[in-house]
Amino acid sequence: MIELNGLTKYYRKNVPGMVDVSLSIEKGEIFGFIGPNGAGKSTTVRTLLNLIYPTSGSATINGKDIVNDAKWIRKHVGYIPSEVHFYASMDVQSFLDFSGRFFDVEFKTRQQELVELFDLDVSRKIEALSFGNKKKVAIVAALQHQPDVLILDEPTSGLDPLHQQAFFDVLLKEKKRGTTIFFSSHILSEVEKICDRVGVIKEGKLIQVSPIETLRKSTVKRVRATVQEPFESRSKHIKDLSVDGAHVSFVYTGPVKQLLKVLEAQTLQDVTIEDPSLEEIFMHVYERSAA
Amino acid sequence: MKNLMINDFKRLFKSLILWTVIVGGLALLMLLLFPAFEDIYADLEALLEGYPQGFLEAFGLGEDGLIMEDIYGWFGVEGYLFVLLIGSVYAGLLGGSILSKEEDDQTIEFLLTRPITRSQIYGAKLGVIGINLVLLNSVVAIVLGVTFAAFDTMNWTVWALYSVAPLILHLIFASVSLLISVFVTKSRTVTSIALGLVVGLYVLDIISALTDSAENLKYITPYEYVNAITIVNEGRLEPLYMAISAGIIVTALLAGWAFYRKKDIAA
Numbered sequence: 129m130i131e132l133n134g135l136t137k138y139y140r141k142n143v144p145g146m147v148d149v150s151l152s153i154e155k156g157e158i159f160g161f162i163g164p165n166g167a168g169k170s171t172t173v174r175t176l177l178n179l180i181y182p183t184s185g186s187a188t189i190n191g192k193d194i195v196n197d198a199k200w201i202r203k204h205v206g207y208i209p210s211e212v213h214f215y216a217s218m219d220v221q222s223f224l225d226f227s228g229r230f231f232d233v234e235f236k237t238r239q240q241e242l243v244e245l246f247d248l249d250v251s252r253k254i255e256a257l258s259f260g261n262k263k264k265v266a267i268v269a270a271l272q273h274q275p276d277v278l279i280l281d282e283p284t285s286g287l288d289p290l291h292q293q294a295f296f297d298v299l300l301k302e303k304k305r306g307t308t309i310f311f312s313s314h315i316l317s318e319v320e321k322i323c324d325r326v327g328v329i330k331e332g333k334l335i336q337v338s339p340i341e342t343l344r345k346s347t348v349k350r351v352r353a354t355v356q357e358p359f360e361s362r363s364k365h366i367k368d369l370s371v372d373g374a375h376v377s378f379v380y381t382g383p384v385k386q387l388l389k390v391l392e393a394q395t396l397q398d399v400t401i402e403d404p405s406l407e408e409i410f411m412h413v414y415e416r417s418a419a
Numbered sequence: 420m421k422n423l424m425i426n427d428f429k430r431l432f433k434s435l436i437l438w439t440v441i442v443g444g445l446a447l448l449m450l451l452l453f454p455a456f457e458d459i460y461a462d463l464e465a466l467l468e469g470y471p472q473g474f475l476e477a478f479g480l481g482e483d484g485l486i487m488e489d490i491y492g493w494f495g496v497e498g499y500l501f502v503l504l505i506g507s508v509y510a511g512l513l514g515g516s517i518l519s520k521e522e523d524d525q526t527i528e529f530l531l532t533r534p535i536t537r538s539q540i541y542g543a544k545l546g547v548i549g550i551n552l553v554l555l556n557s558v559v560a561i562v563l564g565v566t567f568a569a570f571d572t573m574n575w576t577v578w579a580l581y582s583v584a585p586l587i588l589h590l591i592f593a594s595v596s597l598l599i600s601v602f603v604t605k606s607r608t609v610t611s612i613a614l615g616l617v618v619g620l621y622v623l624d625i626i627s628a629l630t631d632s633a634e635n636l637k638y639i640t641p642y643e644y645v646n647a648i649t650i651v652n653e654g655r656l657e658p659l660y661m662a663i664s665a666g667i668i669v670t671a672l673l674a675g676w677a678f679y680r681k682k683d684i685a686a
Binding site for chain 2 (some may be wrong): 139170174178179180181198199200202203206207209211213214215216217226227229230231232269342
């Protein structure tokens with residue numbers, strides 16, 4: 129369980145990293161935390177881990193305060209950083225053991241399973257690993273001591289699709305075990321696959337939290353049409369209009385009935401109306417809040 | 420905490436060996452040259468008489484200074500400086516880098532997401548600094564003990580002071596560098612500052628000895644705190660200087676700890 133109450137971080141005066149973020153994530157929930165680079169995702173993650181101190185507000189993980197009980201929290205949290213920086217001269221095996229020994233729990237069995245699952249060569253030096261392989265080391269180091277809470281900062285970057293899938297399977301198993309997962313990412317399609325709810329952060333502010341289904345059920349539609357005469361409509365609900373000869377494509381954000389009226393006015397040859405990707409939905413969330 | 424200390428100690432062991440060999444080896448080399456100079460001491464003394472008094476004082480010679488005919492005095496002029504200066508370079512580099520390297524390499528993010536407090540990390544780093552400096556100085560102490568005993572009757576007091584005094588100086592430079600490294604985490608910058616401090620304060624020590632008008636400078640250069648003349652001629656370390664040394668070490672370490680606990684770890 130993770131709770132944020134008005135969590136705020138100013139790096140300097142007038143340089144906000146995260147402003148008044150309040151949020152509650154249930155035990156066993158996978159929460160997607162979405163935003164473009166520089167929106168405040170890493171600030172939030174780093175504050176939760178007490179790498180940086182909040183300017184105001186507070187947060188708890190499993191009921192413990194992130195600042196005062198930082199050590200307890202670190203014992204119960206697995207963290208995968210977006211950029212992996214480990215001791216370059218160590219080999220993978222001694223690094224993983226070094227990491228595991230901090231936790232006072234048996235970790236070798238789980239370590240073995242994960243190393244096999246991700247095809248990790250543990251005899252190699254960290255510095256000799258590719259970006260993707262370093263990420264795998266980070267995944268094993270974060271999961272081997274079986275934490276109750278996972279905090280993931282763009283965990284799949286660098287992973288090939290096969291191991292990405294393996295990683296998602298692991299996360300779903302963890303969820304079944306009751307693990308709470310905070311999944312920060314700027315790639316919507318991966319969050320869409322796995323998360324229960326999604327929060328959108330922009331310029332340090334949490335601008336929307338909604339269950340994945342609600343987002344999908346939103347009335348935003350992607351419309352593709354072939355027209356005989358030039359497409360003409362001044363509906364304010366039409367976004368992202370692109371006209372390529374007879375082919376027209378746009379995102380429609382208004383009521384469906386009005387969309388039909390718009391289409392009726394055209395000399396349609398062909399039309400498809402479909403659910404847009406989450407990416408497109410969020411693009412419009414962003415646009416709306418910018419307006 | 421033990422886990423981190425063991426890991427750091429292993430990681431830094433090679434450099435400890437290297438520096439110990441350099442410092443211990445130079446001390447030994449200078450001591451082994453003693454018999455050769457002993458024979459020509461009369462000539463040397465005549466030669467030195469030609470130098471101005473202030474210049475001689477800068478090197479611990481002259482009136483009320485060290486007598487090079489004696490192995491303890493000889494070491495005070497010819498070997499002790501290496502132990503102080505080169506040992507301090509090691510202490511400065513070690514103190515300045517052991518904590519900041521984690522931030523510079525960004526491995527601190529890994530450490531601080533293990534169940535360990537910042538105080539424990541700071542304590543572990545401090546422990547490794549202490550152990551390494553004690554080990555280096557112990558080797559030097561053994562070298563001194565063996566050669567002193569071989570060349571002269573053993574003066575245990577002077578031997579003990581020669582062994583402990585450099586450690587005090589090294590601890591001063593290590594703790595001040597550690598404090599600086601809490602704020603300046605770029606490896607290259609920290610090591611430059613640490614080196615500048617070690618060499619700069621030595622230059623200041625020479626200036627304070629050379630010029631009477633700058634004599635008060637001696638209170639701010641720690642080399643003066645562990646002066647060989649006091650050790651050999653008086654068989655003691657100046658209590659006021661020891662109090663200042665302890666004050667510097669404790670203040671630097673506490674300040675470093677206080678700031679480290681509350682600082683933001685940059686991404």
